Amino acid sequence: MRNCALSGLIFAAAALLAPATSVAGEPVWEEIKPAIFGDRAIHRSNPANIVLTTPYRSEDDREVPVAVNARFNDGRTVRAVTIVIDENPMPVSVVFRFDQPRNSIAVATRMRFNGPSPIRTIVEASDGKLYMSEGYVKTSGLGACASPPVNNPKEALASLGEMELTHPGAGTSRGQNISSLKQTARLAIRHPNLTGLQMDQITLQHIPARYISNIEVRQGEERLFTIESGIALSENPEIEFDYSLNGSGTLSVYARDTDGTEFRHDFPIGTGS
Amino acid sequence: MHGSRIVGFLATAALCLAISGGPASAEDVAEPSDYKHDNYRSPVPATLSGGTVVSTEQAHEIWQRGDTLFIDVLPLAPKPANLPEGTIWRQKKREDIPGSVWLPNVGYGRLHPAMDQWFRDHLERLTAGDRSKPVLIYCLIDCWMSWNAAKRALEYGYAEVYWYPDGTDGWTFEGHPVEERSPEVFDRP
Numbered sequence: 001m002r003n004c005a006l007s008g009l010i011f012a013a014a015a016l017l018a019p020a021t022s023v024a025g026e027p028v029w030e031e032i033k034p035a036i037f038g039d040r041a042i043h044r045s046n047p048a049n050i051v052l053t054t055p056y057r058s059e060d061d062r063e064v065p066v067a068v069n070a071r072f073n074d075g076r077t078v079r080a081v082t083i084v085i086d087e088n089p090m091p092v093s094v095v096f097r098f099d100q101p102r103n104s105i106a107v108a109t110r111m112r113f114n115g116p117s118p119i120r121t122i123v124e125a126s127d128g129k130l131y132m133s134e135g136y137v138k139t140s141g142l143g144a145c146a147s148p149p150v151n152n153p154k155e156a157l158a159s160l161g162e163m164e165l166t167h168p169g170a171g172t173s174r175g176q177n178i179s180s181l182k183q184t185a186r187l188a189i190r191h192p193n194l195t196g197l198q199m200d201q202i203t204l205q206h207i208p209a210r211y212i213s214n215i216e217v218r219q220g221e222e223r224l225f226t227i228e229s230g231i232a233l234s235e236n237p238e239i240e241f242d243y244s245l246n247g248s249g250t251l252s253v254y255a256r257d258t259d260g261t262e263f264r265h266d267f268p269i270g271t272g273s
Numbered sequence: 274m275h276g277s278r279i280v281g282f283l284a285t286a287a288l289c290l291a292i293s294g295g296p297a298s299a300e301d302v303a304e305p306s307d308y309k310h311d312n313y314r315s316p317v318p319a320t321l322s323g324g325t326v327v328s329t330e331q332a333h334e335i336w337q338r339g340d341t342l343f344i345d346v347l348p349l350a351p352k353p354a355n356l357p358e359g360t361i362w363r364q365k366k367r368e369d370i371p372g373s374v375w376l377p378n379v380g381y382g383r384l385h386p387a388m389d390q391w392f393r394d395h396l397e398r399l400t401a402g403d404r405s406k407p408v409l410i411y412c413l414i415d416c417w418m419s420w421n422a423a424k425r426a427l428e429y430g431y432a433e434v435y436w437y438p439d440g441t442d443g444w445t446f447e448g449h450p451v452e453e454r455s456p457e458v459f460d461r462p
Contacts, residue, residue, distance in 0.1 A: 209354075
């Protein structure tokens with residue numbers, strides 16, 4: 001169904017970069033920025049070499065691949081990465097907070113775009129400074145947040161919270177191998193991520209929101225990062241992230257949805273999964 | 274292809290363009306017998322049986338006459354009740370034809386009985402119970418919801434129903450004024 005939508009995004013050298021929007025005339029961002037970041041300064045300079053990768057035109061508004069790469073070369077590390085989709089009813093789409101000091105991060109996921117919109121990523125450095133990079137995605141106008149779920153609700157409930165963790169590219173010449181410290185993992189969680197904006201064709205009322213709101217990933221005892229997420233994460237969300245092996249041999253994932261339902265899974269790593 | 278036959282090739286190319294035609298015209302979309310239940314943002318028909326289809330120019334003339342009830346049916350989902358604390362929620366501003374009333378969600382293929390009654394009640398109130406009062410229904414361009422809602426108004430017995438398929442897209446394209454509008458609240462259980 002989706003060819004390559006997410007796979008290898010982090011590796012992709014020839015990424016499609018969305019053109020930067022003009023700084024002036026961003027009324028929606030001006031409106032929501034104070035609610036998210038108060039009066040903190042947001043710099044448009046790019047000492048972190050932030051690259052925000054999105055297609056300029058989405059193939060499927062419900063699953064738009066989005067990747068963020070950032071690297072500080074001045075000794076600072078990445079504390080957090082926020083992704084905002086201006087025109088979505090819930091503009092703050094996802095926030096990654098990194099527990100381990102890392103000068104570079106690479107993350108990717110698939111997101112819902114409710115309509116054509118600027119998308120921006122704000123990277124917080126270890127010294128608290130904020131840096132932003134932005135792009136734009138033209139959508140087909142589906143109104144993805146209101147699009148009905150693809151999967152049958154009974155099936156969705158039966159598989160709720162099932163997880164899979166793979167290391168894309170492992171075993172290939174371009175990919176990683178066990179002896180390489182830096183790994184890229186793809187976490188897939190079965191969840192309908194109901195937005196609350198979808199109309200139920202049977203009851204003729206809106207399906208209540210129920211979506212994954214929190215994720216934590218640990219490597220052994222060390223927490224790698226936490227995620228706060230909203231309705232912009234696509235149905236059956238997939239998240240790619242990079243990390244450095246610490247020898248513990250296990251990645252542990254915890255997830256929680258807005259109903260308070262918790263999901264946990266441990267994945268052994270280094271066994272060629 | 275023969276290089277010396279430039280003129281012939283261009284003529285053939287022109288013929289191909291003429292045959293293939295441009296984008297699908299409204300006449301390509303047949304009017305269904307029932308309401309439209311999905312793919313609401315797709316090309317719409319050119320007719321509404323029992324109603325009058327109007328262009329932007331005609332809608333503007335009707336608007337200037339001032340005797341017609343203008344109804345916007347753009348869908349709007351309510352803010353979900355169970356959002357985590359601190360979640361930022363932003364409702365997009367709606368700019369409507371001045372003087373119109375925004376009754377969201379009455380253009381879906383099937384309505385919940387409470388929603389159907391809410392639509393009936395608002396139309397009744399706004400026309401002061403006069404089914405002969407002209408009503409014009411719109412939304413966005415290429416959206417079946419305004420067609421559905423206009424069809425519904427006809428079924429309720431309104432005698433003079435106008436369907437304006439180009440909606441606010443067509444209206445603003447011609448530079449006509451719009452004003453910010455809040456939706457009527459759906460207050461039924």
